[in-house]
Amino acid sequence: MLPGRRVFRHRRGIRALLAVLVTAAVVVPLTAAARPGIPAPAPAALAPATAATLERAYAANRANAELASRMAAAHGDAHRAAADRALAVPSRRLLSYDGRGAGRLTEVLGDLAHADHVAVVVPGSDTSLDTYERFHEAAASLYRRLAGQAPAGTSTAVVAWLGYTTPGTVSSTVLTTDRADEAAPGLGEFLRGLRALTRPDTHVSLLCHSYGSVVCGRAVAGLDVDELVLLGSPGTGAGSATALRTRARVWAARGADDWVAEVPHVSVELFGTTVGFGTDPVSPSFGARVFTAGDAGHSDYFRPGSVSLANLARIVLGETTEVTRA
Structure with a gap:
């Protein structure tokens, strides 16, 4: 490509990003202000969990979710009450739970303490207590696939980590690293503590979807993680896989029908914050191991029966030579 054309495309990308940012700055405050605060108890007072x-811990957090459900119902918010109530049933394993505001929680699927392979899934934008079941179903889809694909005698677990306030898809925050900067310390703390909940030799994979990949990019340096997977990523804020400073193998995938391909891969300083997330993780210059995601749309990476889910299971199980590469 000619140098002049590269400059033109870079400037066009910045203009497109700024246009979305300005639109979001006008629209989002009007829509976000429409929902009143929902009362909820403070998180259960627990010592750091061990195996x-x-x-x-699961029982205490379920009880807290049940109390939050009653408080939301008394407040007149039937939708939040139902979301909390679904988390309070005996089958749910809540490692952490905070029903205040948009809500934060960490849920375990499987036997975490005895798992040979653990996948930690980090969601992207528009994930909250009100939409959590959608995220839970993605994690459950992966867990079912792992259970069916794992060799006999191999135990697996999946952790759905909603440990941060995610940005809205149509918002100014989704275009900056601010929420990721806020979330990264919490994710790092969780991953460091995860080894106290698993066996020392457990194979740990960190699966990061959409804006969640920005969070992971901010958190992963120096952490004890074996695989880092970037799904439908707008960028990580790092210029290359090496710049993430992780010992993990770095993987990336984007489905053929994922709209994130249209996001400009630029990073500029604007009004004291970073707008955009830099290098495309599926580009050769980033240096990740790019694998096939088929025709996946932005929300389809964990769809049952999909190419992307099969490859994710192979990565989590350490069957890396079986992954179909793009």
């Missing part, structure tokens, strides 16, 4: 105290 031996997991069941105690």
